[in-house]
Amino acid sequence: MRLPGTVARRGFHTTRPQFSSPHHYPEGPRNSIPFNPLTRFFFVRYWGFMAVGFGAPFGIAVWQTYKNG
Template structure:
């Protein structure tokens, strides 16, 4: 059994960058935004505060609304 596995010759190939089905690899290439921009910090926290706070703000608004 060990000889069979050794004889199979497992190999891997490097992704070809010229192919339309592969993208550049490396740090920050797998995310849909650029964290190196000047205002990324403010945009990030604005998005997080809005996304996390909206459900709570909606709940408070619905609770305080007159029937």
């Protein structure tokens, strides 16, 4: 039986951080993403991809609204 004033001990623990590198990953920054932002025209391709991804649902909705049928 548990008394009302007692608190259960929980097993929280953390790993000691390693400060040998200023980055989170030992390989360095930009290593955990699946693309390289340092390539030529990256931002043009990035914003083009975002514009198509955001605009496609609206374009599909307009096309479905105005198609014959």
